[in-house]
Amino acid sequence: MTPISLLLVTAVVVFTLGAAALVQRRNPMSLLMGAELMLSASILVLVASSRVHGSASSQGAALLALVLGAAEAVIGLGLALAVFRNRARVDLDDASEVRR
Amino acid sequence: MPPTSSALNMTTIASLCALIALSALFVTLLRKPVHAAMALLGHSLALAALYLSLSADLLAAAQVLIYSGAIVVLFIFVVALLPAEGREENLSLRKFLTAGAVAALLGGTLAIVVRPNLGLGLAATVPTTVDVGHSLFRELFLPFELTAPLLLCAIVGAVALWRRQER
Numbered sequence: 689m690t691p692i693s694l695l696l697v698t699a700v701v702v703f704t705l706g707a708a709a710l711v712q713r714r715n716p717m718s719l720l721m722g723a724e725l726m727l728s729a730s731i732l733v734l735v736a737s738s739r740v741h742g743s744a745s746s747q748g749a750a751l752l753a754l755v756l757g758a759a760e761a762v763i764g765l766g767l768a769l770a771v772f773r774n775r776a777r778v779d780l781d782d783a784s785e786v787r788r
Numbered sequence: 789m790p791p792t793s794s795a796l797n798m799t800t801i802a803s804l805c806a807l808i809a810l811s812a813l814f815v816t817l818l819r820k821p822v823h824a825a826m827a828l829l830g831h832s833l834a835l836a837a838l839y840l841s842l843s844a845d846l847l848a849a850a851q852v853l854i855y856s857g858a859i860v861v862l863f864i865f866v867v868a869l870l871p872a873e874g875r876e877e878n879l880s881l882r883k884f885l886t887a888g889a890v891a892a893l894l895g896g897t898l899a900i901v902v903r904p905n906l907g908l909g910l911a912a913t914v915p916t917t918v919d920v921g922h923s924l925f926r927e928l929f930l931p932f933e934l935t936a937p938l939l940l941c942a943i944v945g946a947v948a949l950w951r952r953q954e955r
Binding site for chain 2: 732739756775
């Protein structure tokens with residue numbers, strides 16, 4: 689097994705696990721953690737491609753994707769806090785005011 | 789002199805990959821958000837170590853600073869502020885099965901997509917931090933500059949959400 693294939697398989701596993709967390713959980717935090725997992729898997733693929741092509745720009749793109757993840761976490765957690773702070777339980781299925 | 793492709797230590801990479809996948813599994817399965825956040829911390833630190841062993845130094849540093857430093861700490865803050873520490877009440881079997889089905893479908897599709905690329909070798913040259921900096925200010929100049937308004941929007945959005953809550 690080559691190092692690149694190992695990285696790609698890991699990325700697929702992590703991305704799939706993140707998607708499963710996104711579908712299964714009802715907690716906004718776990719949902720966001722699933723999204724972060726998916727993002728980190730795609731960053732891993734970018735790093736692997738930088739080693740395959742010897743290109744610096746894929747590493748640069750990975751850096752920019754990292755910043756994207758930070759922005760996503762800030763907005764997502766702010767939203768979760770705004771919706772669920774004054775509730776007895778944290779369940780996304782209860783958050784019907786988002787639909788209105 | 790940058791390390792050549794043969795310098796990659798297969799044992800290190802394999803163990804780090806196993807650690808990354810295992811901690812991702814814990815993030816998905818653990819019920820308590822604090823535990824999941826700790827698993828996420830382990831995941832991001834293992835990723836940083838992997839980037840370091842792939843000689844992506846700048847990315848490893850950014851991973852530790854942004855992911856382990858900022859994002860995981862933010863998660864832990866929010867866990868502390870949410871009611872009942874953000875614990876989930878109950879999880880239905882139906883959701884569990886749906887998640888399994890989605891994971892199987894997505895994993896299968898991705899495996900088909902990734903399969904032709906599994907035999908890829910490594911390039912002779914390894915991009916250094918200087919090269920990455922050059923690419924950020926040349927090919928990736930526009931996206932790099934666009935991160936500034938993106939982060940500004942994120943900050944303003946977070947503050948606006950909080951102010952709306954206070955009213």
